[in-house]
Amino acid sequence: MDLKIIDLTDTHAKFVVSGTRPDMANALRRTLMVGVPKMAIETVEFHLGPIRDEDGKECESVSPLFDEMIAHRLGLVPVPTDPDLYVFKDKCVCDGEGCPNCTIMYSLNKKGPAEVYSGDLEPLGGKELRVKDELIPIVKLGPKQALLIYASAELGTAERHIKWQGTSGTAYRYYPTVTIDVSKCDLCEECVKACPRHVLGSKDKKIVAVNLEECILCTSCVKACPRDAITTSGDDTKFIFEFETDGSLTARDTLRKALEVLEQRFDDFRENLGQLVEG
Ligand SMILES: [Zn+2]
Structure with a gap:
């Protein structure tokens, strides 16, 4: 080939x-x-109750959308993925607890009236973890409405959910x-x-x-x-x-990773077939 x-x-x-x-x-x-595995937001925690800002102004933790819809929208935001660094959470040395090898944490803190965009997700870590497309609209907050969110991204493939499809x-x-x-x-x-x-x-x-x-x-x-x-x-x-890619991985990395995955699958198949014949 x-x-x-x-x-x-x-x-x-x-x-x-x-x-x-x-x-x-x-x-x-x-x-x-x-x-091809890539990172995507999987867990979103919403702060409940009033949020007070530095000036003592109080906002309520509500928005015009259901929390589930906001979580779903955040899930579809392209998260930068280093293809050789991250491992699947359930196969990580941290036993699924979450660590820098399997999880990227983001926080989002916005008070209305304002529009919330994907770029408002602040990574807990280096600048290279900022989401790739910063102008994806998430929700429009009215006066006295606020969002305080902690979100974590993990590795997955589109066999489980479309949000992990990078192409x-x-x-x-x-x-x-x-x-x-x-x-x-x-x-x-x-x-x-x-x-x-x-x-x-x-x-x-x-x-x-x-x-x-x-x-x-x-x-x-x-x-x-x-x-x-x-x-x-x-x-x-x-x-x-x-x-085309959504920017999570470069096109070169996506192609390289796809060929690796394919090779691994054929190896696994060959091994299983070998065991079957021997057995
Ligand atoms: Zn881990």
Whole structure:
């Protein structure tokens, strides 16, 4: 299996995987979607009763939304995840008590009238633990309303809840092949004009694919050619992948982690199968 990166930023990846099969490509797609662990807020504690500020002004611990809805919204906020540092809480040396290896603690203290945003979550720790997107609206507090919250984030995967899904728009397509029969082609360039993705062009008195990876196999060129000189097909051993991340992990880390998870799963499967055969 070979991997060629076309585009890689912190939140977007596009790459070509070759020398594989559709089932393996789908396994990678599913692992990118639900198999890569990331941090997300799991427990939220709400302060109850009156809250007094420095000026002696008193607010009530209420907001226009139910506490459950606020907790749910906080759960969906992207929490920065160091993929090589954090471990699952139930497998941590702290026995699930919560420690810097498995938990990130946040506090939120806001008095109305005000709008509460994800950026109001203050991490107990370094600045690098601040949430990735600071402008996600959580709730709008009215006069004399206040929120005092302690929230803890832990590692999980989207197999348990969607809030632990770090990727979106994860998809792959077959690598396109466009074949032009030069004995039939009369260089009318109808196919060049018909292609909505500007894949074809003329070069040295020949029609060639100048931008093949943009082809979506729509067959507009095939239909436009008056001499039936073009055929298109998808290569089922080569795939163009694309996905975005919510910023919790970088696209590079997400891909690296997905490949590690996949490898581990195949190892476990092989081991279990071995035991079954021996048994
Ligand atoms: Zn721990």
